[in-house]
Amino acid sequence: MTKAETNFLVKLRSSGLRPTKQRIKICEVLFNRDKTFHFSINDLTNIIQNQHNEKISLATVYNTVHAFKKKGYLKEINIGNDMSYFDTNTTSHHHFYDEQTKELIDINSQEVEIKKTPTPPNGKKIEGVEVTFKISKKSSL
Numbered sequence: 001m002t003k004a005e006t007n008f009l010v011k012l013r014s015s016g017l018r019p020t021k022q023r024i025k026i027c028e029v030l031f032n033r034d035k036t037f038h039f040s041i042n043d044l045t046n047i048i049q050n051q052h053n054e055k056i057s058l059a060t061v062y063n064t065v066h067a068f069k070k071k072g073y074l075k076e077i078n079i080g081n082d083m084s085y086f087d088t089n090t091t092s093h094h095h096f097y098d099e100q101t102k103e104l105i106d107i108n109s110q111e112v113e114i115k116k117t118p119t120p121p122n123g124k125k126i127e128g129v130e131v132t133f134k135i136s137k138k139s140s141l
Contacts, residue, residue, distance in 0.1 A: 004032055015067040022048075022056045026064050030074070036089040038077075038104035041065060044086075077104060077132065094131045107133070 008027035012019040029047055030037060039047075045061045048054050065086055068074045075087045079097055085104050094107040112131055120126055 004028075007031070011068065011071075011073055012064075015064075015071040015073070017064060017067050022054065022060050023064050025052060025054045025056065026061060028052075030068075030088055033088070036087060036106055038085050038087050038095075040083070040085055077130075079132065092128050092130060094133070096133050096135050099134055099136050104132075107131075 005024070008024055008031065009019050011027060011031070012023055017023055025048055026044070029044065029052065030039075041058065041062050044065065045056060045058055048056050048061070065074060069076055069086065072090060073088075075090045077085045077087055077095060079085060087104070089106065093109050094112050096105040096107060097103070098105065114129055114131070117126060117129065
């Protein structure tokens with residue numbers, strides 16, 4: 001068994017999931033990459049089925065992704081209108097969201113300066129700030 005496969009088993013078991021063939025394939029697609037991966041549940045399901053020829057149910061993908069999110073292996077980025085993406089980079093950072101291509105692009109946190117934050121409601125504290133800039137193609141007028 002390779003180091004990556006062992007790491008996948010640890011991630012699955014620590015997330016409360018049994019390491020099935022389908023869940024190991026999810027791990028391979030998510031965590032066997034050189035760079036950050038942004039995806040929706042449907043994106044991930046399509047990649048596994050179309051690029052890896054693996055039959056997998058939407059429910060399995062959904063449950064696995066949410067178990068990984070709960071454990072801290074993935075971060076959820078809500079774009080609005082009930083659209084969420086997930087990110088394999090769980091550190092605090094910002095994003096561009098291209099509304100035409102539906103792509104999330106990382107922004108180095110040093111490139112965003114937040115000068116003032118609101119006072120949170122009583123009994124609450126700010127855990128962090130992550131900004132998503134919605135972008136689109138410039139019009140050529």
